[in-house]
């Protein structure tokens with residue numbers, strides 16, 4: 001019995017599906033999993049590390065600005081659909097689970113041509129272009145937030161189920177005592193963690209670097225910068241790192257305050273760990289569709305995070321907010337409680353149950369029987 005996962009481009013379109021896979025593996029003996037991603041994306045490494053077989057197909061990205069690359073990429077989607085058709089005909093999975101990103105579009109279209117059931121999951125509050133396309137072909141449309149259903153046409157409503165955004169279980173099981181195995185933080189000083197999202201965030205990096213002299217007066221800073229790590233200043237108490245791998249759970253558990261982008265994955269993890277968070281969402285002015293701004297505002301409306309956007313995202317304000325939270329335990333605890341209320345610890349289980357339903361269905365004749 002086989003399942004195909006698809007998605008990629010950034011970690012937020014990969015890690016939640018791997019969390020679901022961990023649950024499914026345990027519940028469905030003999031399940032074989034295959035991931036279809038893009039040939040050039042970063043997902044191959046993460047997927048193979050999780051022990052899932054990976055196939056790359058061509059994928060096209062739609063840019064929100066005029067570019068000749070859009071024409072080339074529409075062609076790539078066509079080639080990606082052909083390649084996915086050949087792959088899926090051979091693999092004959094019982095269900096395709098799309099975790100989104102432009103990478104998922106060709107495999108989902110191919111699955112629907114072959115009559116293979118498709119389940120899609122959208123992590124953000126408002127669906128991205130890839131989900132708007134793939135959801136048309138889906139038997140179930142899973143969402144992280146209840147409000148996401150309102151962004152789809154009303155007639156799709158019976159197919160929409162709110163499950164939450166799955167978080168890898170190890171993220172919740174950090175040990176603050178282990179931080180010093182990875183970073184030489186000075187004991188007795190509060191820890192500020194800065195997360196730039198899976199690719200790092202230049203805007204957040206510049207902001208934190210400008211605020212650094214003030215921040216370092218009273219705290220240690222671990223800063224996940226992405227590839228900009230080469231440009232990071234060297235200062236006592238400041239610990240820049242391009243990407244946090246197995247150290248992430250430990251630094252998350254040790255941090256008193258976390259400054260973060262508002263990607264859906266980061267938000268779900270901050271909620272799962274109950275962290276006092278200062279969110280600096282990626283805005284439209286930097287080419288985003290505004291998904292992070294909407295994720296962040298939803299938290300701010302519930303008193304579950306402090307959000308710095310637009311003119312608020314300046315060094316002096318960052319210092320003021322972080323210092324305020326570190327000094328005022330009551331405010332910090334209130335944020336921790338509110339964000340924890342938004343956690344969905346059952347999300348991976350809920351999605352696994354939906355997929356299990358399709359896995360146990362007898363394959364249709366149209367897609368030619370099971371292996």
Ligand SMILES: CC(=O)N[C@H]1[C@@H](OP(=O)(O)OP(=O)(O)OC[C@H]2O[C@@H](n3ccc(=O)[nH]c3=O)[C@H](O)[C@@H]2O)O[C@H](CO)[C@@H](O)[C@@H]1O
Pocket residue numbers: 010011012013015123124195196197198199224242243244245248262263264265266267269282291292
């Ligand atoms: C720039 C961009 O397009 N961002 C989008 C992308 O975010 P992106 O994938 O960057 O961000 P997310 O917050 O959703 O996920 C990041 C994931 O990477 C992990 N991580 C990150 C840094 C690190 O050092 N180590 C590590 O393991 C986090 O723990 C998390 O699981 O997809 C998200 C989900 O659709 C969207 O909400 C974001 O708007």
